[in-house]
Amino acid sequence: MGTAERFRTAVEKRDLSALEDLFTEDIRFYSPVKFTPFEGRPMVLGLFGVLLRVFEDLHYIGRFEGAAETSTDGEEAPAAILPFRATVDGRQIHGIDQLHFDEAGRIKEFTVMVRPQSAVVALGQAVHAGLVAEGLA
Numbered sequence: 001m002g003t004a005e006r007f008r009t010a011v012e013k014r015d016l017s018a019l020e021d022l023f024t025e026d027i028r029f030y031s032p033v034k035f036t037p038f039e040g041r042p043m044v045l046g047l048f049g050v051l052l053r054v055f056e057d058l059h060y061i062g063r064f065e066g067a068a069e070t071s072t073d074g075e076e077a078p079a080a081i082l083p084f085r086a087t088v089d090g091r092q093i094h095g096i097d098q099l100h101f102d103e104a105g106r107i108k109e110f111t112v113m114v115r116p117q118s119a120v121v122a123l124g125q126a127v128h129a130g131l132v133a134e135g136l137a
Helices: 003-012 016-020 041-054 117-133
Strands: 023-030 056-060 064-069 076-088 091-101 107-115
Touching: 003 016, 003 056, 003 076, 003 091, 016 041, 023 041, 041 117, 076 117, 091 117, 107 117
Parallel strands: 023 107
Antiparallel strands: 056 076, 064 076, 076 091, 091 107
């Protein structure tokens, strides 16, 4: 099973401990609700702890694999896109997770895009409250 499938399984099972080995130490997480990325494995794992509580009915609906340019070095790296559906605070979200992998197959860069705007606002509020409660913001 590849990293994208292992990631998908861990998220759908809400298994935070299974995510730790999938991320590089210097992972960068680009959120739709924050201009600057979350950086580093401890911070991103803390964020995922919040996300796994905030998202209701999260399920992935497909997978696309290829290569894409990373924002950190401009080089192409193996990548996967995982479209998903979820609910946050009663709002249906459609989104994608874009994962970039390093040479060892770990996730080094992660970008999330979601729609519609009302869901982005609800997600931002819920995540911020969770980060504050966890002492991460």
